[in-house]
Amino acid sequence: MNTANIFTFCFFILLSCHALSSSAATVEEETSDFVRPIDRKLLGLPKKEKLSHFKFYWHDIVGGRSPTSVPVVPPPLKLNSTTAFGLVNMIDNPLTLGPTMSSKLVGKAQGFYASASQSEIGLLMAMxxxxxxxxxxxxxxxxxxxxxxxxxxxxxxxxGGSGFFRFARGYAEARTNWFDLKSGDAVVEYNVYVFHY
Structure with missing residues (x-):
């Protein structure tokens, strides 16, 4: 190999390395356009999160003239199941301070629950x-x-959440306060522990 060939070979290697580093820089620039850190103050978030405990009662009214929980997908008839597997109910359930409907209304539970277990009555809750x-x-x-x-x-x-509960995280504990086997109506006590700003 003569000197001119060696020089040409080295030139192409250097050119290739430059092209690779340029494409890596381009990928990095594209990535930085996709995501960037921001100061939490821009969103009005204080430095410290609060931990709050909310307690209220969830009223699931299935029967009567004004149900707050209605089936939108019945369980398949071909399944002989005692768990109502496949059932989906939409809800707009009252949330009250006490276990009776006459208690002060503090909100609504809106969403659905679905029977998601074939072996027990286990619901998927999305509300x-x-x-x-x-x-x-x-x-x-x-x-x-x-x-x-x-x-x-x-x-x-x-x-998660919205409004005062942006970036919220935590858990809810549900305990049945009252259940009517005949109508299917229920009152459930919810204790919600949530980190929020």
Missing amino acids: NFAFIEGKYNGSTLTILGRNPVFNKVREMPVI
């Missing part, structure tokens, strides 16, 4: 707690989780 009281009026907390309804205490995650 927003939409508050109408005090400074939390207009803010929501979002629950998405599993609810094995015959367990004494059921725990479901809080996966």
Whole structure:
């Protein structure tokens, strides 16, 4: 190999390295356009999160003239199941301070629950707690989780929220306060523990 060939070979290697580093820089620039860190103050977020405990009662009214929970997908008839596997109910359930409907209304639970277990009555819960009281009026907390309804205490995650609950996270504990086997109506006590700003 003569000197001119060696020089040409080295030139092409250097050119290739430059092209690779340029394309890497281009990828980095494209990535930085996609995501960037921001100062939390721009979103009005203080440095510290608060931990709050909310307690209220969830009223699931299936029967009567004004149900707040209605089936939108019935369980398939071909399944001989005691768990109503496949059932989906849409809800707009009252949230009150006490276990009776005459208690002060603080919000609504809006969303759905679905029977998601073939071996027990286990529901998939997807709902927003939409508050109408005090400074939390207009803010929501979002629950998405599993609810094995015959367990004494059921725990479901809080996966987010809106308004005062942007970036919220935590969990909710549900305990059945009252259940009517004949109508299917129920009152459930919810204790919600949530980190929020």
